[in-house]
Amino acid sequence: MKSPEVLIIGGGIIGLACAYNLSKLYPQKSITILEKEEVLAAHQSGRNSGVLHAGIYYRPGSLKAINCRRGKAAMEEFCAQEGINYKICGKVVVAVAAEQLAALQSIYERGRANGVKCEFIGPARLRELEPHAAGIKAIHVPETGMVDFSQVCSRLADLIKAQGHQILTGVRVTGLTEKSGEALVETTRGEFLPRYIINCAGLYSDRVAAMSAKPLPWRIIPFRGEYYQLKPEAEKFCRTLIYPVPDPRFPFLGVHFTRKITGEVKCGPNAVLAWAREGYSKSDVNLRDLFASLTYPGFAKIAARYWRTGIGEMWRSFSKEAFVRALQRLVPEVSARHLRPYPSGIRAQAVTLNGRILDDFAFLETSRVVHVINAPSPGATASLSIGREVVARLAQRFS
Numbered sequence: 001m002k003s004p005e006v007l008i009i010g011g012g013i014i015g016l017a018c019a020y021n022l023s024k025l026y027p028q029k030s031i032t033i034l035e036k037e038e039v040l041a042a043h044q045s046g047r048n049s050g051v052l053h054a055g056i057y058y059r060p061g062s063l064k065a066i067n068c069r070r071g072k073a074a075m076e077e078f079c080a081q082e083g084i085n086y087k088i089c090g091k092v093v094v095a096v097a098a099e100q101l102a103a104l105q106s107i108y109e110r111g112r113a114n115g116v117k118c119e120f121i122g123p124a125r126l127r128e129l130e131p132h133a134a135g136i137k138a139i140h141v142p143e144t145g146m147v148d149f150s151q152v153c154s155r156l157a158d159l160i161k162a163q164g165h166q167i168l169t170g171v172r173v174t175g176l177t178e179k180s181g182e183a184l185v186e187t188t189r190g191e192f193l194p195r196y197i198i199n200c201a202g203l204y205s206d207r208v209a210a211m212s213a214k215p216l217p218w219r220i221i222p223f224r225g226e227y228y229q230l231k232p233e234a235e236k237f238c239r240t241l242i243y244p245v246p247d248p249r250f251p252f253l254g255v256h257f258t259r260k261i262t263g264e265v266k267c268g269p270n271a272v273l274a275w276a277r278e279g280y281s282k283s284d285v286n287l288r289d290l291f292a293s294l295t296y297p298g299f300a301k302i303a304a305r306y307w308r309t310g311i312g313e314m315w316r317s318f319s320k321e322a323f324v325r326a327l328q329r330l331v332p333e334v335s336a337r338h339l340r341p342y343p344s345g346i347r348a349q350a351v352t353l354n355g356r357i358l359d360d361f362a363f364l365e366t367s368r369v370v371h372v373i374n375a376p377s378p379g380a381t382a383s384l385s386i387g388r389e390v391v392a393r394l395a396q397r398f399s
């Protein structure tokens with residue numbers, strides 16, 4: 001029986017950031033991270049857009065707004081200190097039609113309220129920044145950046161191990177029981193008896209939480225984000241990051257152009273219901289996952305309300321032409337021949353029982369566990385700040 005003082009479930013960027021903060025603030029506490037895959041950051045943390053978000057989109061005062069700002073500053077400092085390549089390149093959010101101007105204005109106001117430097121620009125300035133983008137008005141956000149979050153994860157893991165803590169891969173948590181002095185954690189490699197637990201299981205955070213907390217007020221609904229990549233001859237179409245005005249009803253940003261830190265340009269992601277929580281291709285189906293999504297009353301309510309948008313996203317998923325049309329609204333010169341497939345990612349998005357897409361980070365606390373229930377984008381940018389927040393919550397239990 002192994003008895004670390006704190007056991008962290010999940011070796012994505014949030015689990016690693018929690019361990020990193022914990023090891024700095026409470027160096028005497030022993031930490032073990034359990035990750036079910038053979039490698040770290042195999043899911044959301046290794047399959048995202050790699051954008052260091054500045055924080056313009058989020059409701060002022062929300063956990064997303066606060067942790068994105070703090071987390072971005074902490075991430076830049078961490079990368080500088082650890083020699084990880086990152087770049088503050090700026091981005092544009094582009095309105096292509098008059099009916100988008102009100103939404104553009106409200107993003108601008110949110111950005112300013114969150115302390116983000118941003119400015120309105122017209123078509124002439126837009127052409128200077130992004131010569132191939134079309135738009136009638138845009139917001140320029142010079143603070144936005146790019147980084148490879150997998151590299152961040154791997155450096156965090158090195159630092160955690162260097163402090164003498166354990167990271168065990170290929171170990172799946174299968175059961176969790178909270179007792180008076182400790183918790184019993186069952187895994188595919190035996191039992192653990194930690195005093196405290198942090199649940200950072202991403203796409204499975206609700207299932208892990210349900211092992212000890214019932215009834216759960218949320219369920220994770222997996223939304224796949226599919227990408228294409230611009231072929232080298234078309235990379236000139238995007239210098240940095242070109243975003244559309246997002247639909248304010250959803251926490252997704254709309255298909256956009258992202259120049260990676262390595263130079264390639266990704267296009268996407270869309271947002272379609274994934275038929276398996278870790279189903280990265282359209283044909284992946286997991287009956288348990290699909291049944292859990294489709295029979296969840298919260299999902300049924302969303303589907304009834306937004307079926308038109310959902311069908312549009314599905315259509316864009318199956319039709320490359322439809323995907324290209326969405327991209328052409330931002331960069332008219334792009335065509336299907338410029339695109340090749342690129343691996344997708346899946347967002348863990350919490351949805352409430354009454355059909356609300358939870359548009360903020362969310363935690364659930366039980367006697368010995370802090371569960372990170374909802375940490376979608378900008379979760380990677382915010383990770384170091386989320387880690388601090390989780391450790392502060394956990395520390396209230398330290399006697």
Ligand SMILES: Cc1cc2nc3c(=O)[nH]c(=O)nc-3n(C[C@H](O)[C@H](O)[C@H](O)COP(=O)(O)OP(=O)(O)OC[C@H]3O[C@@H](n4cnc5c(N)ncnc54)[C@H](O)[C@@H]3O)c2cc1C
Binds near residue numbers: 013046203380
């Ligand atoms: C398509 C896409 C684009 C995104 N773009 C951005 C972006 O540009 N910028 C940004 O800031 N954020 C972005 N995000 C969000 C960001 O990637 C996430 O917020 C962040 O990676 C969440 O990290 P995590 O550690 O919570 O989850 P994950 O990285 O998914 O890690 C959870 C881990 O828990 C493990 N696990 C699950 N169940 C168990 C179990 N029972 N036992 C043991 N281990 C278990 C999993 O294997 C996994 O490794 C994007 C996300 C997606 C999907």
